[in-house]
Amino acid sequence: xxxxxxxxxxxxxxxxxxxxxxxxxxxxxxxxxxxxxxxxxxxxxxxxxxxxxxxxxxxxxxxxxxxxxxxxxxxxxxxxxxxxxxxxxxxxxxxxxxxxxxxxxxxxxxxxxxxxxxxxxxxxxxxxxxxxxxxxxxxxxxxxxxxxxxxxxxxxxxxxxxxxxxxxxxxxxxxxxxxxxxxxxxxxxxxxxxxxxxxxxxxxxxxxxxxxxxxxxxxxxxxxxxxxxxxxxxxxxxxxxxxxxxxxxxxxxxxxxxxxxxxxxxxxxxxxxxxxxxxxxxxxxxxxxxxxxxxxxxxxxxxxxxxxxxxxxxxxxxxxxxxxxxxxxxxxxxxxxxxxxxxxxxxxxxxxxxxxxxxxxxxxxxxxxxxxxxxxxxxxxxxxxxxxxxxxxxxxxxxxxxxxxxxxxxxxxxxxxxxxxxxxxxxxxxxxxxxxxxxxxxxxxxxxxxxxxxxxxxxxxxxxxxxxxxxxxxxxxxxxxxxxxxxxxxxxxxxxxxxxxxxxxxxxxxxxxxxxxxxxxxxxxxxxxxxxxxxxxxxxxxxxxxxxxxxx
Amino acid sequence: xxxxxxxxxxxxxxxxxxxxxxxxxxxxxxxxxxxxxxxxxxxxxxxxxxxxxxxxxxxxxxxxxxxxxxxxxxxxxxxxxxxxxxxxxxxxxxxxxxxxxxxxxxxxxxxxxxxxxxxxxxxxxxxxxxxxxxxxxxxxxxxxxxxxxxxxxxxxxxxxxxxxxxxxxxxxxxxxxxxxxxxxxxxxxxxxxxxxxxxxxxxxxxxxxxxxxxxxxxxxxxxxxxxxxxxx
Numbered sequence: 001x002x003x004x005x006x007x008x009x010x011x012x013x014x015x016x017x018x019x020x021x022x023x024x025x026x027x028x029x030x031x032x033x034x035x036x037x038x039x040x041x042x043x044x045x046x047x048x049x050x051x052x053x054x055x056x057x058x059x060x061x062x063x064x065x066x067x068x069x070x071x072x073x074x075x076x077x078x079x080x081x082x083x084x085x086x087x088x089x090x091x092x093x094x095x096x097x098x099x100x101x102x103x104x105x106x107x108x109x110x111x112x113x114x115x116x117x118x119x120x121x122x123x124x125x126x127x128x129x130x131x132x133x134x135x136x137x138x139x140x141x142x143x144x145x146x147x148x149x150x151x152x153x154x155x156x157x158x159x160x161x162x163x164x165x166x167x168x169x170x171x172x173x174x175x176x177x178x179x180x181x182x183x184x185x186x187x188x189x190x191x192x193x194x195x196x197x198x199x200x201x202x203x204x205x206x207x208x209x210x211x212x213x214x215x216x217x218x219x220x221x222x223x224x225x226x227x228x229x230x231x232x233x234x235x236x237x238x239x240x241x242x243x244x245x246x247x248x249x250x251x252x253x254x255x256x257x258x259x260x261x262x263x264x265x266x267x268x269x270x271x272x273x274x275x276x277x278x279x280x281x282x283x284x285x286x287x288x289x290x291x292x293x294x295x296x297x298x299x300x301x302x303x304x305x306x307x308x309x310x311x312x313x314x315x316x317x318x319x320x321x322x323x324x325x326x327x328x329x330x331x332x333x334x335x336x337x338x339x340x341x342x343x344x345x346x347x348x349x350x351x352x353x354x355x356x357x358x359x360x361x362x363x364x365x366x367x368x369x370x371x372x373x374x375x376x377x378x379x380x381x382x383x384x385x386x387x388x389x390x391x392x393x394x395x396x397x398x399x400x401x402x403x404x405x406x407x408x409x410x411x412x413x414x415x416x417x418x419x420x421x422x423x424x425x426x427x428x429x430x431x432x433x434x435x436x437x438x439x440x441x442x443x444x445x446x447x448x449x450x451x452x453x454x455x456x457x458x459x460x461x462x463x464x465x466x467x468x469x470x471x472x473x474x475x476x477x478x479x480x481x482x483x484x485x486x487x488x489x490x491x492x493x494x495x496x497x498x499x500x501x502x503x504x505x506x507x508x509x510x511x512x513x514x515x516x517x518x519x520x521x522x523x524x525x526x527x528x529x530x531x532x533x534x535x536x537x538x539x540x541x542x543x544x545x546x547x548x549x550x551x552x
Numbered sequence: 553x554x555x556x557x558x559x560x561x562x563x564x565x566x567x568x569x570x571x572x573x574x575x576x577x578x579x580x581x582x583x584x585x586x587x588x589x590x591x592x593x594x595x596x597x598x599x600x601x602x603x604x605x606x607x608x609x610x611x612x613x614x615x616x617x618x619x620x621x622x623x624x625x626x627x628x629x630x631x632x633x634x635x636x637x638x639x640x641x642x643x644x645x646x647x648x649x650x651x652x653x654x655x656x657x658x659x660x661x662x663x664x665x666x667x668x669x670x671x672x673x674x675x676x677x678x679x680x681x682x683x684x685x686x687x688x689x690x691x692x693x694x695x696x697x698x699x700x701x702x703x704x705x706x707x708x709x710x711x712x713x714x715x716x717x718x719x720x721x722x723x724x725x726x727x728x729x730x731x732x733x734x735x736x737x738x739x740x741x742x743x744x745x746x747x748x749x750x751x752x753x754x755x756x757x758x759x760x761x762x763x764x765x766x767x768x769x770x771x772x773x774x775x776x777x778x779x780x781x782x783x784x
Contacts, residue, residue, distance in 0.1 A: 029585070099577055121581040126647045133640070167667040172635035200705075202671025202759060203633050236630045 010135055012038035016058060019044045020051040020078065021066040021097070030064060033124035037131070048073025048305070055087040062131060063088070064118070067098040073305040076271065080112045081307040090145055093134045097122075137170040144177060150544045151531040153185035176206050185531070188214055205231060205238040212244060221252050239269055246282065255286030263291075273302045273309075280316060293320045300333075304340075311337055311347035315354040327362045331355065345382040346390065349375050353393045360400050369401045376406075392427050399435045407431075408444060415448040417484035425449075452485065459491055468499040472509070479516065489516040490529050497536045505540055513537060514546040521547040566622045573615040580608045584651075602655050606689050609652065613683050617749045620679065629756040631673045638700040638707060639664040645678060646698055649685040658692050660685070664700035670707040672783050676753045677709075680766075683746035684711045684779045691715035697773050703782060706762070712778040717770035726751055727765035727782070750781065759784040 017039055019030050027044045034042050043058070045051040048069050055063070063082070067075035075096050082088045096114035115134050118127070140163060147156035160178040164171065175198055182191035192214050195207040212227035228245035231238055242265035249258035262279040266272070280295030296317035303309030314337030321330035334351050341347035356371035375394060379386050391414050398407030411428050418424035425445060432441025455478055462471035475492035482488050493516040496509050517537065520527050525547075534545040583605045590598035623629070642662040650660050681698070688696045692713035699710045722744070725731035732751065747768065754764035762784035772778025 025585075099574065120577075121584055123647060123651060126644070129643065129647065167669070169637045169640055169666070171637065171669055175635070198635075201635060201669070203631075204635055204671055205633070234630065235632050237632050 010132060013040050015039050015061045016041040017043070017062040017064065018051065018054060018058075018060045019064045020046075020048070020069065020075070022046050022068075022070040023066075026066065030127075033127050036124060037128050048075070048078045051078050052081050052087070055082055056085075059089060059092070061092055061135075063092070063094045064097060065094065065114075067096055074271075076112075077306050079114055083112045084307045091138045091142060093131070093138060095130065095134075133169060137168075137173065140168065140170070141173070141177070146544075146548070148177075148181065148184070149548045150538070151184075151534040152538070153181050153531060156181045157185070175204075179206065179210050183210070183213075188217065203234060205235050205241070209238065209240060209244065212241075216244070216248060221248055224248050236268065239265060239272070239275075243275065243278070246278070250282060250285075255282055258282045259286055259288065259291065266295075270298075271302060273299055273306055276302065277313065277316070280320075284316075284320065289320055289324050293317070293324065296320055309340065311341055311344075311350045313337075314340070315350055318354050318358060322358050322361050327358050330358050334358070345378060346386050349378050349386055349390050350393065352378065353390070353397045356397045356401065360397075365401065368397075372397045372401045372403070389427075392424075392431060395428075396431045396434070399431060411441075412444060412448050415445055416452050416482055419449045419452040419485065420487055452482065452488070455482075456487060456491060459488075459495065463491075463495050463498060468495065468502060471495045472499050476512065483519065484523065486520050486523055486527055489520050490527070490533060492516050493520070493533050494536070497533070497540055500540050501536075510541055518546045521545075562622070566619065569615050569619055569622075573612060573619065576608055576612040576615065580605060580612060583608065602652070605652060606686070610686055613679070613686060614745060616679060617683070617745055620676070621749065621752070624752055629676075629752055631756045631758075632675065633671045633673055633757075635669055635671045636674055637666075638668040638670055638709075639666045641674060641677075642698050642700050642709070645681045645685070649682065653685070653689055653692075653696065656689060658688065658694055658696060660688075660696045660698065662698045662700070665702075668700060668702060668707075670702075670783065672707065672757060673753070676756070677781070677783070680746070680750045680753055680781060681709070681711065683749070687746070687777075688713045688715070691777065693776075695774055699773065706759075706782060706784045708780060708782050710773065710778060710780045712772035712774045713776040714774040715776040718768050718777045722747065723768050723770065725765070725767045726754060727767070750779075754781060754783070757783045 017034055019027050019034070019042060021027050021030075024046070027046070031042050031044060043054055043060075045054055049072060051063075051065065052073070054060075065075045065078055069075060069078070073081075075098075079094055079096065082094065088094065093115040095116045095118050097118045097120060099120050115138075116130055118130065144156050144159045144163075147153070147159060157178065160174055160181060164174050164178065168174070179191060179194055179198075182194055191210060195210045195214070198204055198207045199211075208227060208231045212224045212231070215224040215227060225245060225248050228241050228248065231241045232245065235241070242261055246258040246261040246265075249255075249261060259279065259282050262275060262282060266275055266279055269275070276295045276298045280292045280299065283289075283291035283295060296313060299313040300317055303313055314333055318330040318333045318337075321327070321333060334355050337351050338348065341351075352371050352375040356368040356375070359365070359368035359371065372394075375397065379390075379394065391410050395407045395410040395414070398404065398410065411431065414424065415428055428445060429438070429441055432438055432444075459471060459475050459478060462468075462474055472492075472495050475488070475495045478488050479485075479492045493513050496513045496516070500506060500509055517530075517533060520530060520533075537543070537545050583601055587598055587601040587605065590601060620629070639662065642664050646660050646662055653660055685696065685698075688711070692715045695714045697710075697712045699712070701708055724747070747766075750766050754766050757764035764781070764783045766782070767778075767780045769778045769780070770776070
């Protein structure tokens with residue numbers, strides 16, 4: 001074959017491949033093609049469940065998965081689960097096989113896109129070329145990916161530019177990545193100039209999208225709306241444009257318009273579960289119970305075979321049903337939810353709290369109280385398993401069923417762990433407002449925030465004063481008191497790193513810093529100061545930051 | 553039946569077309585398998601299957617275009633542009649069409665600089681080129697050339713063959729005023745419909761104040777028919 005020369009870089013024999021289709025005929029054909037390309041490790045699966053099971057025990061380099069897999073999971077859901085649960089290495093390629101008629105339906109359906117679509121029927125030659133191109137691309141992008149994950153944006157940018165100058169076949173991907181990196185390193189002027197520059201190549205949807213997002217950042221909501229709407233008018237398959245447009249409309253209070261926009265998007269791509277959920281929320285906000293109900297039902301249905309299934313879908317549906325005057329059905333939905341999430345402490349708490357709210361709405365206060373104490377017991381037994389935002393629900397249920405002191409204590413804790421997160425603080429205020437105690441809420445909020453700020457300031461004063469020994473002792477204690485507070489953890493990490501910069505690296509201190517950095521990254525991977533802290537960490541330890549080492 | 557319950561005939565037609573097109577795709581891939589099977593066993597009728605496949609592919613692309621035209625009539629044709637490597641794109645088109653052509657003894661080649669990148673709607677342009685190559689199955693003798701090259705900051709794609717060329721009524725230049733005949737005069741048959749589709753797609757590719765166009769000429773790189781598509 002004429003391509004023999006280029007192939008030398010790829011060791012086909014070593015590649016582990018998985019072929020997924022419910023048609024044995026098709027599997028046989030593709031398997032034959034792969035074997036003739038020189039691949040020897042070719043596994044096959046005839047259902048999504050089987051495919052996922054195989055991926056948990058073997059690290060595949062290539063997955064060829066048909067979209068339509070009969071009943072159960074479809075190809076998109078297999079992809080989502082594989083990437084979400086990190087069953088595939090970042091360098092692995094996932095190709096979605098579809099008949100032409102379904103391509104439109106599944107493209108851009110979700111946040112996880114396959115590396116390529118293969119349209120049936122295809123030849124061995126097409127397959128060969130696609131695999132070869134993708135492997136070369138993944139290999140070339142590897143160092144960029146690594147730099148991005150380590151938040152070393154300078155390096156990522158340098159690597160991008162180096163590759164762009166060589167104009168490889170995947171130039172389009174590189175340009176897109178460069179735009180992302182510019183945004184990540186918060187170089188908004190640079191990003192704007194770059195998006196404008198690439199727009200001279202033609203109307204590239206991601207560049208237009210980037211320009212719209214920058215307008216939004218500048219607070220120009222009207223301008224951003226024009227950009228997103230213009231993009232959709234030209235290019236109706238750019239699903240993120242619908243999401244951004246709806247988000248902008250929501251921010252300016254146009255719930256009806258936001259709803260219409262998302263309705264159009266769900267028509268084009270009906271299977272994206274997160275978008276359905278957002279649409280339900282927006283519809284509810286605008287008072288359209290019927291649409292909200294339909295969307296939440298859809299999320300429950302779509303979730304059945306999806307790794308994005310969530311108890312919150314059942315909770316939302318139950319809330320709408322209660323609102324609409326069908327509490328019996330709401331309780332039934334919550335019960336079904338319980339069956340869908342067995343042995344899941346977090347789900348059990350959420351669903352139990354939701355039940356208490358249904359009872360409160362229908363005046364069955366004893367039952368509501370019962371549910372709340374049940375939920376409390378569960379939280380006490382298993383505090384680690386319960387996610388952060390459950391606390392707001394729990395506090396709300398406590399406030400409405402009578403145990404106010406405990407409710408307030410939980411809210412105080414929530415505020416202190418999230419004192420700089422406007423959305424959480426707004427949520428806390430709303431709980432007080434709904435209980436008719438707005439002023440009390442304001443007071444509690446103010447005191448709680450003040451305490452955290454004072455605590456931080458004292459630590460920062462110690463660092464600035466150069467008394468690093470005292471500062472690290474102080475912050476070690478502070479992080480024990482508020483382990484979930486990002487600012488406290490960030491300042492602690494900084495104090496420890498500054499200490500080591502002066503006195504030299506120390507394994508015991510590095511362990512601590514890793515804990516702080518991992519916590520911040522877990523709570524908010526986009527936390528403002530993370531790149532700076534990561535750079536300092538790298539400088540002192542010569543290592544990549546802790547969150548990058550679990551997958552590579 | 554009152555008027556609101558009455559379905560629009562055009563919609564029924566479109567949905568039936570859709571279904572037919574999908575069935576056709578199925579038939580095509582089954583035929584492909586059967587053809588391979590026959591060839592391996594040296595069955596003398598395998599050439600008949602080839603003819604069938606050609607017809608199915610022709611009908612299938614007819615239907616795809618009809619559906620695109622149906623959509624285009626309701627809302628302006630949406631152009632989903634992205635930046636593509638032209639050489640890779642032409643190779644993909646070639647890969648899909650080559651098996652059929654090769655079995656009839658027609659060789660297809662591409663000629664394009666490997667570092668040429670342009671923004672265009674891959675799906676729509678593929679539709680045009682598939683149609684042109686499908687025609688080549690009937691008219692080319694032994695060779696088809698698919699070439700891409702820069703034209704300023706735009707793109708020129710040329711598909712030429714060594715056949716007898718296009719009949720005079722189909723020779724046209726959509727960039728010139730009056731360069732294109734009344735659609736009714738060429739809208740019969742596969743090629744005509746294909747050209748009408750090409751016209752819509754070319755014009756929908758717009759940048760600043762330029763728009764795409766195509767030319768149908770004879771002579772060309774291989775002495776036969778030549779279809780040239782310009783995209784700004």
